[in-house]
Amino acid sequence: MQLVVARIGRAHGIKGEVTVEVRTDEPELRLGPGAVLATEPAAAGPLTIETGRVHSGRLLLRFAGVRDRTGAEALRNILLIAEIDPEELPEDPEEFYDHQLMDLDVVLADGTEIGRITEISHLPSQDLFIVERPDGSEVMIPFVEEIVTEIDLEEQRAVIDPPPGLIDDRAEIAAGEGPADDVPADDVPADDVPAGEGPARDGRAEDGVR
CATH class of the missing domain: 2.40.30.60 (RimM)
Structure with a gap:
């Protein structure tokens, strides 16, 4: 891989x-x-x-x-x-490679479906799950312990406990205008590889994603 x-x-x-x-x-x-x-x-x-x-x-x-x-x-x-060997796993069981997280179902604790992880965005401040919802829209979920409470690779799902407003329309707009503003302009070239194309990325933020 x-x-x-x-x-x-x-x-x-x-x-x-x-x-x-x-x-x-x-x-x-x-x-x-x-x-x-x-x-x-x-x-x-x-x-x-x-x-x-x-x-x-x-x-x-x-x-x-x-x-x-x-x-x-x-x-x-x-x-x-x-x-890398696709069977290779991080030593820390609380850490994950991007390819392990892609396409996981995102659900609430009660099983309510939120969507599917289609991309992981590595920002200077934190990592974000880009989640495609059933209606085709997208929502950004910060990959932090307070919000992403469980990653279950066997069940292929990520359980989240979102704060009020995170997964409604207003939160999607705020998420798009928030952390991304912190990315230095020099580090985001216009001709960079589009999301979803090319090889997967191998990265991890402090909260556990590789």
Whole structure:
């Protein structure tokens, strides 16, 4: 199974380093020196990580064969993709990979159907479940313990306890205009991969999603 583990950002310095938007909770495993990663678009890769370091809170990588700023700039916005065993699971039973959560049914504690998870959006502040409702509309559910009370992979469902207003029309509008505003404009390129296309992402927020 292929999972997106990072997106390449801007060039850093003049020696070929790039900033990286990490989309995995295991950067030391997925993005360590020597790792060979596929790319989206595929023609840009594969890329072999030569060095990695943290600078001012951001991961910087240098790839084999990239030695100057021009080469680094040419990689901007490329997605880095790791091949993993689909049977691989996080060590912590309270953590989940994105592919485990996709298509889970979302229900209330009393069994009332809310919809189905069609996407997981990784924002700087938190993760969101994008849930398609039976009528085709979408609602955003923050993936935090206070709201998502249970993930049952055997039953293929996520149980939620939403606060008043979260899953009505007003909440959908608020959710669309809230956390997304916190995303730096530079980190959301117009030509990024559309939701639902390309490989799944491998990421996790503090509340348990990988």
